[in-house]
Amino acid sequence: MEGRRFTGKALLLLSLQCLFLSVRAETEKPDLRCPDYVANYAPLVWLHSEDPYMPSDLLAHLQHTTPTVQGHAINGIPSIDLGNLGTLNEFGDEDVALVSKDDPFSYPKWILGEAPDDTGRIHNATPCAVILVEKNEVDLDAFYFYFYSYNEGPNITQVLAPLNRLVTSEKASAGMHFGNHVGDWEHNMVRFRDGKPVGIYYSQHVDGEGYDWDDAAVSKAGDRPIVYSARGSHANYATPGTPVHNVGLIDYCDEGKRWDPVLSAYFYKLDTDTFTLIPLTPPKQQTPRSSSNHTSWFEFKGHWGDFQFPQSDPRQETIPRFGVHRFETGPNGPRFKHLLRKGLVRDQARRLSWTEWGAGIYMAWYPCCIRGWRKWISVGVIITAFAGVVVGIILGVRRIRRPKTVYTKLQAEDIQMDEWRRDEEALLSSSEDEDEDEDDRHRR
Numbered sequence: 001m002e003g004r005r006f007t008g009k010a011l012l013l014l015s016l017q018c019l020f021l022s023v024r025a026e027t028e029k030p031d032l033r034c035p036d037y038v039a040n041y042a043p044l045v046w047l048h049s050e051d052p053y054m055p056s057d058l059l060a061h062l063q064h065t066t067p068t069v070q071g072h073a074i075n076g077i078p079s080i081d082l083g084n085l086g087t088l089n090e091f092g093d094e095d096v097a098l099v100s101k102d103d104p105f106s107y108p109k110w111i112l113g114e115a116p117d118d119t120g121r122i123h124n125a126t127p128c129a130v131i132l133v134e135k136n137e138v139d140l141d142a143f144y145f146y147f148y149s150y151n152e153g154p155n156i157t158q159v160l161a162p163l164n165r166l167v168t169s170e171k172a173s174a175g176m177h178f179g180n181h182v183g184d185w186e187h188n189m190v191r192f193r194d195g196k197p198v199g200i201y202y203s204q205h206v207d208g209e210g211y212d213w214d215d216a217a218v219s220k221a222g223d224r225p226i227v228y229s230a231r232g233s234h235a236n237y238a239t240p241g242t243p244v245h246n247v248g249l250i251d252y253c254d255e256g257k258r259w260d261p262v263l264s265a266y267f268y269k270l271d272t273d274t275f276t277l278i279p280l281t282p283p284k285q286q287t288p289r290s291s292s293n294h295t296s297w298f299e300f301k302g303h304w305g306d307f308q309f310p311q312s313d314p315r316q317e318t319i320p321r322f323g324v325h326r327f328e329t330g331p332n333g334p335r336f337k338h339l340l341r342k343g344l345v346r347d348q349a350r351r352l353s354w355t356e357w358g359a360g361i362y363m364a365w366y367p368c369c370i371r372g373w374r375k376w377i378s379v380g381v382i383i384t385a386f387a388g389v390v391v392g393i394i395l396g397v398r399r400i401r402r403p404k405t406v407y408t409k410l411q412a413e414d415i416q417m418d419e420w421r422r423d424e425e426a427l428l429s430s431s432e433d434e435d436e437d438e439d440d441r442h443r444r
Contacts, residue, residue, distance in 0.1 A: 032280055034267040038130065038142045039283035041197045042262045043188045044120070044224050045146065046240070048231035049256030053184075054113030055127030056149035058082060058297065061183070061304070064110045064149075065098035067091070071307070073099075086299030096302030097330065100182050104150065104306070104327070105315060111150045111182070120260030128265035129298075132280070133272065133339055138194050141341075144261055145187045145334050152232030153179025153328075154249050163248035163359060169319045176326065177232070178319060182305030183330035186234045187337060188227055191344060200225055201344045202236040203337075205245055210344025211238060228253035247360045268295065270339060298335055305330020322355055 047054065059082055067074045069091050078084065088096045102108040114125040127148070133141040155177045156164060172178060189201040200218060201210045211218050217238045219226045228237045230251035237243050242250045268277040277295040309316040309327040317326040338346040352360070 032269075032278065034130070034132065034269075034280040034283045035195065036283045037192065037195045038132065038190075038267075039262050041190055041192075041223055041225070042130075042142075042260075043144055043190070043200075043227045044221055045227045045229050045236075045259040045261060046253070046255045047116075047229050047257040047259055048252060049254050050252075051229070051231045051234075051256065052107075052112055053148055053150045053152060053232060053234070054115045054257075055122060055125070055259065055261075056110075056113040056147055057125035057127060058129075058147055060110055060125065061147070061149050062098065062297075064101050064108070065182075065305075066101055067302075068097050068099045069095050082294035082297040084296050086296035089299065089301050093301040094303070094332070096300075097307045098183065098302065098304055099306045103315075104180070104182050113149055116257055116259040119263075120258045121263040122259065123264075126264050126266060128261035129334065130262065130265050130267045131277065131298075131334060131339065132267075132269045134269070140192045141339075142190045142192065143187055143334065143337070143339060144189070144265075145185060145337075146229075146234070146261060148184040148186070148234050149182065151179075151181050151184035151234065153177050153181075154233070154251075158250050158252075160244070160248045160250060160363070163363060166321055166362075167319060168321070169317065171317055172319050176317065178317070178324045178326050179233075179328055180326060181328045181330045183303070184234055185304065185331050185333060185337070186229070186236055187334070188225075188236060189344070190225070199344045202227065202238060204235040204237065204243075205233065206350060207245070208236075208345060209238070228255075229259075247356055248363055268298070272340065275335070298333065300333055301335070302332070303330040304333060322359075 062080050062082070062085065067077070067080060067088050074088070074091055074096070077087075080088070100111070102111070104111065113127070114122050116122045127146060129145045129147075131143045131145065133143065135141060155175050156167060156172050157175070159167060167173065169176075187201075187203045190197050191199040191201075197213045199210060199212055202208055219238065226238075228240045229235070230237065230243075230253050233251060235245065235251055237251070237253050240253045240255065242252060244250055262283070265282070267280040267282050269280055270276075271278055277298045279293050279295065306327070306329070308325055308329045311318065313327075315327060318324065341347050
């Protein structure tokens with residue numbers, strides 16, 4: 001009887017211990033669910049009404065491209081997908097490009113993406129990836145990445161005057177678009193503090209803009225910020241219209257089709273120590289999507305589109321003076337988008353190219369110094385200033401080369417007796433000589 005009582009107590013203690021350990025493990029288990037506030041304050045995107053290139057499914061894009069290195073297809077590898085894309089890094093990291101299986105200028109259907117329905121949802125495609133970066137116990141950056149299979153660059157109508165007068169390419173003047181590429185990653189970043197938004201960033205081509213959450217420029221629908229996606233380029237802006245970028249180019253933004261990216265998105269958390277992704281359960285859901293477990297696509301260091309076409313390719317065109325090509329290299333992925341930034345914008349400002357610098361000077365000087373008759377006055381001022389600098393240099397050189405007189409103090413013994421004698425004779429000279437000396441002084 002006592003043995004049975006002992007066994008019963010032991011089983012009870014064992015059960016309680018197992019329950020305690022289970023509760024403890026559940027308590028210590030990291031929270032792998034995306035916070036609801038990430039969706040509550042997520043951006044809403046207005047796609048341009050005339051943009052033919054809609055958001056694109058990540059996997060579908062991979063299925064229509066071929067991994068290449070230096071123009072040669074990589075053979076002997078399995079079909080690429082979101083779960084093994086990162087393995088291509090062993091063939092050369094950024095030397096790898098995902099080359100379209102179709103001619104991009106034939107505009108195949110897959111390159112056009114998928115349009116959202118009236119509710120803002122995109123069906124049968126996942127064009128968005130949300131990546132959370134925990135900065136400390138209270139601050140969190142939520143990156144909302146949007147993917148498009150094609151980027152259409154600007155044409156001559158998007159070049160501001162007077163810069164457009166310097167474009168001498170016949171095909172550019174006829175309306176051809178330049179700066180096109182396969183693959184296009186854009187993003188917003190919302191910074192949260194204690195679960196409340198405090199700032200937002202809009203990516204725009206090679207740069208972007210950051211705003212405080214309460215800035216008047218940031219329009220909202222309820223609690224959600226509105227984003228205007230530019231036609232073709234998909235650059236993100238806080239307001240519609242024709243915003244200027246890269247000194248002398250404009251984008252077109254309007255309220256075309258409304259897209260709610262988080263309705264068709266993958267959700268992740270960035271492990272900042274290993275710089276890898278951890279899948280998260282989407283907000284307001286109980287289980288994660290099975291496909292979101294694939295994180296290898298984030299590790300891929302190559303390009304999500306073709307390399308720039310060579311000049312020998314009949315499809316390639318180049319604008320003289322500016323060096324802008326009709327078809328350029330596709331972008332790198334989200335891992336290159338400054339995820340560990342301190343402020344809302346990237347920590348180090350981008351260095352302007354010589355072309356951008358020169359265009360900026362031209363645009364700044366044109367109204368006051370270059371337009372019409374002003375250019376002749378400017379030329380005269382520049383020539384006069386240049387001549388003054390040259391004359392100043394010549395006079396400076398002459399002054400430096402001029403010999404200097406050195407004073408040497410003489411001692412009494414250095415003066416010869418003959419000189420004393422001559423001085424004495426001078427003192428005894430006639431008054432006539434003194435008169436002549438006086439006349440000389442007046443003539444001087």
